[in-house]
Amino acid sequence: MDGTFPIGARAVSSDVTFLAIDPSTDTRIEPAFAVSSEADVGEACKLADAAFDLFRETDPEVRAVFLETIADEIEAIHEPLVARAIQESGLPRPRLEGERGRTTGQLRLFAKHLRAGTWASVVIDEAQPDRKPMPRSDLRQRRIAVGPVAVFGASNFPLAFSVAGGDTASALAAGCPVVVKGHPAHPGTSVMVGKAIQAAVAKCGLPEGVFSLVQGPANELGAALVKDARIKAVGFTGSRGGGLALVALAAARPEPIPVYAEMSSINPVILFPAALAARGEALGKAYVGSLTMGSGQFCTNPGIVVAVDGPDLDTFVDAAAGALGEAAPQVMLTPGIHASYDKGVAALAGHDAVQTLARGTEAEGANRGRAALFSTTGKAFVADPALSHEVFGAASIIVRCTDLAEVHSVLEKIEGQLTITLQIDEGDHADAAALLPTLERKAGRILANGWPTGVEVAPAMVHGGPFPATSDPRTTSVGTAAIERFLRPVCYQDLPDALLPKAVKHGNPLVLPRTEG
Numbered sequence: 001m002d003g004t005f006p007i008g009a010r011a012v013s014s015d016v017t018f019l020a021i022d023p024s025t026d027t028r029i030e031p032a033f034a035v036s037s038e039a040d041v042g043e044a045c046k047l048a049d050a051a052f053d054l055f056r057e058t059d060p061e062v063r064a065v066f067l068e069t070i071a072d073e074i075e076a077i078h079e080p081l082v083a084r085a086i087q088e089s090g091l092p093r094p095r096l097e098g099e100r101g102r103t104t105g106q107l108r109l110f111a112k113h114l115r116a117g118t119w120a121s122v123v124i125d126e127a128q129p130d131r132k133p134m135p136r137s138d139l140r141q142r143r144i145a146v147g148p149v150a151v152f153g154a155s156n157f158p159l160a161f162s163v164a165g166g167d168t169a170s171a172l173a174a175g176c177p178v179v180v181k182g183h184p185a186h187p188g189t190s191v192m193v194g195k196a197i198q199a200a201v202a203k204c205g206l207p208e209g210v211f212s213l214v215q216g217p218a219n220e221l222g223a224a225l226v227k228d229a230r231i232k233a234v235g236f237t238g239s240r241g242g243g244l245a246l247v248a249l250a251a252a253r254p255e256p257i258p259v260y261a262e263m264s265s266i267n268p269v270i271l272f273p274a275a276l277a278a279r280g281e282a283l284g285k286a287y288v289g290s291l292t293m294g295s296g297q298f299c300t301n302p303g304i305v306v307a308v309d310g311p312d313l314d315t316f317v318d319a320a321a322g323a324l325g326e327a328a329p330q331v332m333l334t335p336g337i338h339a340s341y342d343k344g345v346a347a348l349a350g351h352d353a354v355q356t357l358a359r360g361t362e363a364e365g366a367n368r369g370r371a372a373l374f375s376t377t378g379k380a381f382v383a384d385p386a387l388s389h390e391v392f393g394a395a396s397i398i399v400r401c402t403d404l405a406e407v408h409s410v411l412e413k414i415e416g417q418l419t420i421t422l423q424i425d426e427g428d429h430a431d432a433a434a435l436l437p438t439l440e441r442k443a444g445r446i447l448a449n450g451w452p453t454g455v456e457v458a459p460a461m462v463h464g465g466p467f468p469a470t471s472d473p474r475t476t477s478v479g480t481a482a483i484e485r486f487l488r489p490v491c492y493q494d495l496p497d498a499l500l501p502k503a504v505k506h507g508n509p510l511v512l513p514r515t516e517g
């Protein structure tokens with residue numbers, strides 16, 4: 001691997017370089033990667049803009065084959081890619097092998113979605129020349145790509161939410177050229193995937209500006225990308241501060257653009273009385289499994305459990321505390337993320353209204369995250385918003401409530417969420433039904449008798465939710481519906497067939513599904 005990054009068809013180098021850090025040893029690792037300049041950002045955006053009209057009008061089949069070619073190119077570098085991602089993220093091999101599969105599976109799912117054609121939302125209202133009192137025009141609607149898209153790679157998913165992750169796959173599927181700002185925690189992984197996409201662009205004979213990657217350790221680079229007038233939408237997964245900074249930059253542009261930022265979520269788990277009575281111990285153990293997986297570095301991590309206090313909750317708490325007390329420390333993604341985890345845990349441990357129930361085993365080695373389990377009361381939780389802030393990592397707080405009415409008050413108090421999980425048995429259905437309208441207002445995904453981590457990439461998935469889970473609650477960043485973020489409707493009124501795009505021509509040459517008005 002060399003240290004260049006792909007801009008269009010070129011491999012760009014620079015005298016200014018940076019090194020990745022292996023978080024497991026806190027040591028810098030070779031090779032040195034070129035730091036992209038603001039001029040590189042400008043060049044990437046210029047090429048993306050030049051590619052746009054041609055790329056967006058490619059037949060869906062051409063883009064489907066392109067996405068499949070990217071998947072093939074990534075599979076061809078599977079072993080070195082996974083090895084490098086392990087080094088740069090500290091994540092274990094099985095997790096990264098799975099993530100590689102999820103990444104290529106996601107690309108292929110979008111290819112299938114393109115072939116199905118529903119994404120184009122073609123609606124035809126045939127002319128009614130004899131309508132009284134006024135004739136109706138011929139109206140034809142389809143959706144087109146919004147323009148070049150900026151994608152920010154996430155630190156916690158070096159493959160599935162990064163260079164060829166869900167944001168990139170959905171934007172390319174829509175027909176938007178993509179400029180990725182790689183996460184500085186995994187530059188080697190980003191460059192390897194970036195070059196795989198570059199190779200796929202060439203193999204498919206597409207314009208070079210369809211894809212570029214810029215990267216470097218300073219956030220001015222990302223800011224320059226969002227401010228570039230040729231960028232028309234942004235996809236982001238990361239911190240609340242980072243996401244909000246990008247939203248502010250995009251809103252301050254002469255031409256404001258949408259930012260689809262997936263940010264902070266504490267993913268409440270509600271234990272209902274009958275379920276708690278029937279299987280409190282098993283639930284306690286399973287909860288710790290979900291909480292500590294991947295050192296808790298998921299935005300879907302169960303950061304809060306809410307239940308009515310009593311002996312059944314004690315059984316759950318004892319089982320959870322016992323399991324968590326045996327949880328081995330795991331390497332966290334970056335020294336910064338580890339430091340902010342420790343700070344968040346220390347703040348909870350030092351809070352007057354919070355009791356520390358258990359800590360994972362002692363951490364040895366660099367950047368090891370020690371799991372942490374806390375409890376508080378419903379009253380204290382409602383009184384102090386600080387108790388509901390996300391601590392990114394394997395830390396969670398159990399909120400003991402006096403009754404179901406207090407459970408409801410706690411849920412009313414929480415901010416928007418990616419997920420809310422219900423642990424319910426049949427005897428809980430009436431109580432759960434009473435809560436459902438609140439839960440729908442608060443979350444993008446409501447699940448029963450499972451755990452929120454591990455998002456299925458599927459057409460019905462919603463990985464989104466009200467602020468601060470995301471900056472736009474109307475969409476999802478996972479699943480085929482993610483393509484809708486990067487499309488907009490255009491209506492053609494009375495255009496002669498010769499001028500109509502293929503998607504809405506009278507003969508329907510692309511064989512797209514149509515709604516007839």
Ligand SMILES: NC(=O)C1=CN([C@@H]2O[C@H](COP(=O)(O)OP(=O)(O)OC[C@H]3O[C@@H](n4cnc5c(N)ncnc54)[C@H](OP(=O)(O)O)[C@@H]3O)[C@@H](O)[C@H]2O)C=CC1
Nearest residue numbers: 155217218219222223238239242245263264299337340392
């Ligand atoms: N909820 C979630 O899904 C996740 C939450 N996090 C949270 O984020 C914290 C930090 O992790 P990290 O992944 O680095 O997330 P950040 O939000 O800090 O960074 C993500 C990306 O956005 C860029 N960025 C951040 N702020 C700005 C800005 N003001 N202007 C322009 N670009 C910006 C970063 O660039 P640069 O690094 O160059 O600044 C990076 O490429 C974690 O401790 C955790 O709390 C992290 C991952 C996922």
Ligand SMILES: O=C(O)CCC(=O)C(=O)O
Nearest residue numbers: 297298299300453454455
């Ligand atoms: O749980 C998952 O699979 C996805 C989590 C996620 O989107 C994230 O952590 O950013």
